Amino acid sequence: MLFQTINGKMGLNKKNGESEVAGMAATIKDIAKLAGVSPGTVSRVLANKTGFFSEPTGEKVRAAAAELGYQKNTAAAELVTQQSNVVAAIVNSTKTNFASPIIEGIQAEAHRHDLNVIILYAGDDDSEQQRRALTTVIERPVRSILLLSVDLAAENLALLQNSRIPFCFLSISFDEIQVPYITSDDWQVGYQATQTLLKLGHQNIGLAGVDSDFHTGRQRVAGYRQAMQEAGITIQPKWIQLGNYSYDAGQTAMQAYGADSGLTAIIGGSDMAAVGVLNAARNLGYRVPTDLSILAIDGTEICELVQPALSSISQNFYEMGVAGVQQLCAPGELPQKITPIKLVERDSLQRNS
Amino acid sequence: MLFQTINGKMGLNKKNGESEVAGMAATIKDIAKLAGVSPGTVSRVLANKTGFFSEPTGEKVRAAAAELGYQKNTAAAELVTQQSNVVAAIVNSTKTNFASPIIEGIQAEAHRHDLNVIILYAGDDDSEQQRRALTTVIERPVRSILLLSVDLAAENLALLQNSRIPFCFLSISFDEIQVPYITSDDWQVGYQATQTLLKLGHQNIGLAGVDSDFHTGRQRVAGYRQAMQEAGITIQPKWIQLGNYSYDAGQTAMQAYGADSGLTAIIGGSDMAAVGVLNAARNLGYRVPTDLSILAIDGTEICELVQPALSSISQNFYEMGVAGVQQLCAPGELPQKITPIKLVERDSLQRNS
DNA sequence: AGAGGCATTGCAAACGTTTGTGTAAAGTGC
DNA sequence: GCACTTTACACAAACGTTTGCAATGCCTCT
Numbered sequence: 001m002l003f004q005t006i007n008g009k010m011g012l013n014k015k016n017g018e019s020e021v022a023g024m025a026a027t028i029k030d031i032a033k034l035a036g037v038s039p040g041t042v043s044r045v046l047a048n049k050t051g052f053f054s055e056p057t058g059e060k061v062r063a064a065a066a067e068l069g070y071q072k073n074t075a076a077a078e079l080v081t082q083q084s085n086v087v088a089a090i091v092n093s094t095k096t097n098f099a100s101p102i103i104e105g106i107q108a109e110a111h112r113h114d115l116n117v118i119i120l121y122a123g124d125d126d127s128e129q130q131r132r133a134l135t136t137v138i139e140r141p142v143r144s145i146l147l148l149s150v151d152l153a154a155e156n157l158a159l160l161q162n163s164r165i166p167f168c169f170l171s172i173s174f175d176e177i178q179v180p181y182i183t184s185d186d187w188q189v190g191y192q193a194t195q196t197l198l199k200l201g202h203q204n205i206g207l208a209g210v211d212s213d214f215h216t217g218r219q220r221v222a223g224y225r226q227a228m229q230e231a232g233i234t235i236q237p238k239w240i241q242l243g244n245y246s247y248d249a250g251q252t253a254m255q256a257y258g259a260d261s262g263l264t265a266i267i268g269g270s271d272m273a274a275v276g277v278l279n280a281a282r283n284l285g286y287r288v289p290t291d292l293s294i295l296a297i298d299g300t301e302i303c304e305l306v307q308p309a310l311s312s313i314s315q316n317f318y319e320m321g322v323a324g325v326q327q328l329c330a331p332g333e334l335p336q337k338i339t340p341i342k343l344v345e346r347d348s349l350q351r352n353s
Numbered sequence: 354m355l356f357q358t359i360n361g362k363m364g365l366n367k368k369n370g371e372s373e374v375a376g377m378a379a380t381i382k383d384i385a386k387l388a389g390v391s392p393g394t395v396s397r398v399l400a401n402k403t404g405f406f407s408e409p410t411g412e413k414v415r416a417a418a419a420e421l422g423y424q425k426n427t428a429a430a431e432l433v434t435q436q437s438n439v440v441a442a443i444v445n446s447t448k449t450n451f452a453s454p455i456i457e458g459i460q461a462e463a464h465r466h467d468l469n470v471i472i473l474y475a476g477d478d479d480s481e482q483q484r485r486a487l488t489t490v491i492e493r494p495v496r497s498i499l500l501l502s503v504d505l506a507a508e509n510l511a512l513l514q515n516s517r518i519p520f521c522f523l524s525i526s527f528d529e530i531q532v533p534y535i536t537s538d539d540w541q542v543g544y545q546a547t548q549t550l551l552k553l554g555h556q557n558i559g560l561a562g563v564d565s566d567f568h569t570g571r572q573r574v575a576g577y578r579q580a581m582q583e584a585g586i587t588i589q590p591k592w593i594q595l596g597n598y599s600y601d602a603g604q605t606a607m608q609a610y611g612a613d614s615g616l617t618a619i620i621g622g623s624d625m626a627a628v629g630v631l632n633a634a635r636n637l638g639y640r641v642p643t644d645l646s647i648l649a650i651d652g653t654e655i656c657e658l659v660q661p662a663l664s665s666i667s668q669n670f671y672e673m674g675v676a677g678v679q680q681l682c683a684p685g686e687l688p689q690k691i692t693p694i695k696l697v698e699r700d701s702l703q704r705n706s
Numbered sequence: 707a708g709a710g711g712c713a714t715t716g717c718a719a720a721c722g723t724t725t726g727t728g729t730a731a732a733g734t735g736c
Numbered sequence: 737g738c739a740c741t742t743t744a745c746a747c748a749a750a751c752g753t754t755t756g757c758a759a760t761g762c763c764t765c766t
Binding site for chain 2: 743744745746747748750751752753
């Protein structure tokens with residue numbers, strides 16, 4: 001009775017008669033056959049649509065599923081239901097390491113909404129790798145896309161917008177184009193960093209390693225300029241050393257300042273840049289913080305790894321992650337959002353006498 | 354002629370008449386209708402199956418696809434072809450940070466084979482999060498699974514093996530169970546680290562922060578013991594301070610050693626642990642490397658971030674990544690594989706006089 | 707006892723692809 | 737001008753699900 005071999009219309013190029021023979025994964029139909037019910041019923045009990053099946057059948061089906069080691073084919077299900085519960089996070093593999101707390105935030109909030117998270121790497125500034133990551137997520141049913149500080153090439157942005165999948169940028173901002181993003185107020189980041197140093201009596205303050213090619217960096221520089229201007233200090237051109245936020249950028253910035261820079265404080269464009277500044281400064285003979293105060297921007301764990309531990313203007317990356325998925329779960333909100341920043345004091349700042 | 358409205362059997366609950374009305378993504382059928390050919394033909398030209406269509410038709414189809422902004426639904430395609438070109442990497446979100454070079458290796462080699470990579474986070478030792486990550490990849494068509502130093506709970510390993518998806522562990526090893534893995538020879542790691550220090554004249558050598566709960570850690574300890582024994586040195590129990598490879602583990606280990614430990618050299622179980630040792634040692638009044646040599650294990654970029662830069666027994670994580678996808682692309686090879694290690698000298702070692 | 711309701715299940719369409727088979731029309735050789 | 741091959745395409749099945757609808761049987765009410 002249980003092992004009846006009625007098996008519908010026979011395929012032409014593949015006979016599906018005995019499906020437990022080889023390694024072919026068990027399907028809902030196999031369960032149906034084993035349990036002696038229809039595939040539809042199996043689907044219903046497995047989806048726990050209570051009220052649509054009797055307890056005895058439920059048991060039979062569950063037993064059969066267990067025996068066959070059934071694993072659902074979600075892709076097939078998503079095909080018919082036309083909806084997915086995975087959200088994709090695309091990160092650029094830049095050396096600055098704030099991605100991890102953002103992802104933890106995404107993960108936590110996503111699970112709260114019963115969503116699954118997949119992560120894709122999009123290379124550094126490689127538009128080809130971006131395209132690759134983008135198409136792999138667009139081509140399969142993802143519910144939404146989060147882009148962690150990736151600066152999309154124009155053609156890739158078009159691709160993304162064309163896909164009609166909801167998306168949101170994280171930890172990056174734009175002025176020219178109108179897209180949803182969540183990040184810190186980068187102008188405030190620059191402004192408050194500078195203010196912090198000014199309040200400690202510093203006047204000659206450097207800004208090292210920020211990238212003014214993008215909005216984020218331009219904003220930080222603008223905040224810095226404004227704070228300096230309000231304090232009545234004229235900025236020497238060499239005080240602003242641009243770069244790409246990396247460790248190397250910090251180092252080369254510091255080397256450009258040189259051993260007799262006249263600076264008493266430096267703002268690192270990122271944690272990594274600040275560490276670069278720190279190490280290069282030491283090699284130039286500076287003692288930190290005695291001779292030179294250093295203030296990092298970001299506040300990731302590396303600040304606590306080096307000695308002296310770096311004080312920082314810290315961003316709330318975790319919060320960015322959760323805000324990102326919230327934004328995508330409850331759309332209709334305004335598309336730009338700001339997460340708070342705060343000063344975290346460690347051991348790299350000192351009052352300028 | 355082009356806009357004929359023959360559209361097959363009408364659906365009962367959803368009329369698919371004009372599909373460009375709302376946001377519904379364009380399908381192959383829409384293209385077919387627009388170009389005035391059959392869906393099959395569209396599929397063939399889009400897949401570039403040359404020889405199956407004439408150039409004029411090819412052009413018509415491509416034009417229609419472009420006009421509709423067509424995006425392939427790979428999930429649907431994978432459903433019928435029964436094969437996928439995505440490989441999943443599952444990483445645990447541990448604070449030690451070697452994951453990134455492994456992923457870069459995976460990524461590079463995968464692209465060489467025209468595969469796409471998705472990454473999942475599996476939490477730290479959270480079997481529930483593991484299960485979640487695992488099922489999300491098992492439930493959809495992935496070609497193979499790489500697990501980066503994740504120690505799977507027993508029930509989750511069963512899940513994985515049951516799925517019949519090829520998998521390989523990276524940067525972790527096992528003795529009790531028989532599974533494919535690629536990692537460094539951890540015994541050699543411990544042995545060579547110790548040898549390095551012995552050759553520099555050290556005798557009282559500590560081992561800090563390794564986790565002997567797992568095979569990897571046990572092997573490192575065993576290598577250390579063997580090297581010490583060969584040198585005729587009896588290990589004081591407190592020289593071995595276990596931990597979980599973290600920064601904190603390194604710190605507490607060093608604090609356990611104390612200010613008058615008698616040690617002249619310490620092996621950090623990981624880079625992070627070594628940095629923990631370094632900072633704690635400084636706080637205890639040690640000068641590194643003058644009073645105390647420190648040798649890290651792993652050789653990630655943090656070794657170069659701290660001062661003095663930490664010498665290390667470096668693993669080739671990138672290579673692990675490429676070996677992992679190679680292994681899964683050309684199966685039949687022996688299931689365990691070893692990637693080489695090497696000593697990288699930086700500034701944290703000094704001869705013991 | 708017949709009508710109506712409800713619980714349980716089967717049936718079949720549909721999701722968006724790929725691909726084997728069938729078949730006209732066009733091309734080739736004699 | 738006929739048989740034969742080739743070219744270019746359409747047709748339809750199949751992948752593994754979900755779900756609206758129909759069908760069956762039983763229960764309850766009058």
